Amino acid sequence: MEQDMAGAARVVALGNDGDGIAETLAGRIFVPGAIPGDTVQPGPVQATHAVLERVITPSPDRVTPPCALFGQCGGCRVQQMALPALLAWKAGRVTEALQRAGFATIPTPATVQVAPQERRRVDLAFRREGRRIVLGLHRRRGDVVDMTACTLLDPTLFALLAPLRDMLHSLPGVHAGGDLQINLLDSGPDLLITMDGTPDANDRRILAQFSKAHGIPRISLGGTPPETLALNGPVFHHFDGVRVTPPPGAFLQPARRGEDAIRAAVLAALPTKGLKAGIIELYAGCGTLSFALATHAKVLAYEGDRAALACLKQASGGTRVLPALRDLNRQPVMAAELAKAAAVVLDPPHAGAGAQMAQIVAGKPRHVIYVSCNPTALQRDLTPLQQLGYRLERLTVIDQFLWSTEVEAVCVLKLPGTGKNHRR
Template structure:
């Protein structure tokens, strides 16, 4: 590792992970905690990564972080950046990914940024440290930082953290530590816990009492399959008017208003005519989009996770959702089926749609609505569609992971021959 840098350098951009990018005497360097326009001194540089010594002159988008744990807790990398600037940066990332696909004359994007204190799911780590429980997120490449405040979490989740620390401290099955995932469902907080000990009857008694005291319907053990440790009431959630029973650790969009923004953009992208042919939905999950789509057409909803599929199937009675269990990486829906649908809606995982893309290209369905949580995968998946002649009719960028580098987008694509007037 090299010595302190004596001369100030200027940060000129943000990297994909949210670190500032500058040109030092030793070459291009990534500097956590910096922004474009910052004049900074580096404490040290090791290859392409450096540690900030101090900001000499702040850039135009630098603000005072709203949380005292900023720069320590691993949850927020960009609290030193104004929220409007973050939204603009994330929108640029999505547009640049589409431009690298080869799309020209892109429409003006719509951007939606969620409000603070709206995060309704979180994965936390906990450790026994000096006869107490530390509960929070890992600092970058470091230990767990106790989450004593948070500008992200929904108040109902944050209020649970203090009693959760006390309960975990008293739990015999906690030796060194573990992890806990919290989903805020309509029925209340739903907890999935990873323990480093084996829970016995005493552990279950403690967990059941904790549930009763804090209106928690269910706590489950992270196992294969998950095991219910305490159940004190019905577990349920709603997608519109449809009530579902999510499995432990179920995937939910991070924020309710983020989910609503995604759903609104997807529905707006449906074709105005021809929906009698039905919609094919890929990676349907527990039905976040399925039941809303079914208000407009019948929906063949494909999902590969068995627990999510069981949830979707149980809730689909009386709706126009037709669930199918299918590993789309190993057995993608074929081009002949895709070609018959009025629209294809897909919300793939972070790695993208994989083998499914080739079948979409071969089937050439006229309308494709792609929900992305990763600009890199977005570029990889949509490049073949651009080469097949698809165009982008609309782009909606959703920032529901505030102060992070994560960004979601809804891209509505059509083949030539469709018209914008046929859009909703």
């Protein structure tokens, strides 16, 4: 039902999706494009949302969006908000999640924010439109917007988009379109293409030529498992000085500075005593944290993805990393094993730790270091730890998804007491 709004409305908060929350006589409404501190004129309300007709008085934190595609491309929700204010809002989201989890005392978060043009991982869509390829991100609940500008991407990746359009247009295996994931590894861009046709010899020839011409070591075809279509040199990346060969489409933190901040926060949280018992790392991936942790103690690194585990295992020779294949939701590491660890480090997927969290709760390891990419899952997973008496010792908030609503956090938890006294 549509409802007309009359008069100005004060925007008092930002919702989890990045829409302004405005106070009106009819109650609170969401106004996309508005930010806290704005006084706005909202348009007609449909359900709980209204169009922003105009900003009457701008917030002190309102800025001119730096990208010409803002408002069209779905990649950035809040470019109209100054970055320091956006970082403070993200830190507030994490703090509020921890408060809802029951923590009465929350340390002031250390905060890190990456710079523009540091994004080294991107998932794009491409579509044929007449005689051209449109390559970019989907507009909010809409079609693909051609990424002719970007304030986020590393310049190396952005420079690749124009020749990619021409190359994709020439592929016989691309009918209507597909998807493209790019990771900027230390060896160069690593491409994973999903197309709606079956690649033939011509596709492979074109891809091999493109790979060689643009210094791309590997181009792979999406599938289970992915298939290498073009190989033009070694594929490698480094984690804490250890060289690994990530599989196609491997998880990579979106910015190197963000990855460094997460690693530093995790290492700073390790206990100073008792490390001979070893560290248990859950959701280890290709070793983003594993090799750094191994400079302090033996690391039993669990990972459920076979390709990531193979990468980790191949690189772990001569280190104190002991990789193990485990679907942690179907077959979690059990409480008795977790209880013996000097520290449990976990970096779960967006949905959270699932069944694995119940075993952590049952095991009561004294030190838990939780890396979060989702405040909602963070609240759900840490609530039972708070109820057990865990204290939140340290908090780091990392913004490596500029101008979006996504936020990373490293939470350091400790269960007071020693030895048998803390496992009643």
